[in-house]
């Protein structure tokens with residue numbers, strides 16, 4: 001399996017720790033961002049292969065970050081998985097319209113997370 005760099009952007013530290021541990025166990029390298037601005041900066045400076053993007057974050061929300069990522073040439077092709085809560089189900093269409101690759105509804109278990117992440121990363125191989 002190829003080691004990938006994954007940016008985990010969520011303002012909830014518990015989520016960042018859970019996601020980070022689950023994905024490190026697959027051998028991936030994890031970078032964390034604590035809000036939307038931090039996510040954008042790290043997407044540019046760290047050049048992740050994949051961004052896990054929380055919807056509700058301070059400074060810039062996940063949809064704004066997604067829009068910026070796709071606008072900038074350096075990050076236009078990065079894979080994005082949105083992290084939403086059940087209350088934000090209506091947002092999923094919005095995310096799909098903006099071109100996110102997948103989404104996960106919180107709370108999710110580590111196994112479901114790993115399955116979705118590996119599916120999206122597999123698209124990078126082809």
Ligand SMILES: [Mg+2]
Nearest residue numbers: 011054056057
């Ligand atoms: Mg949040």
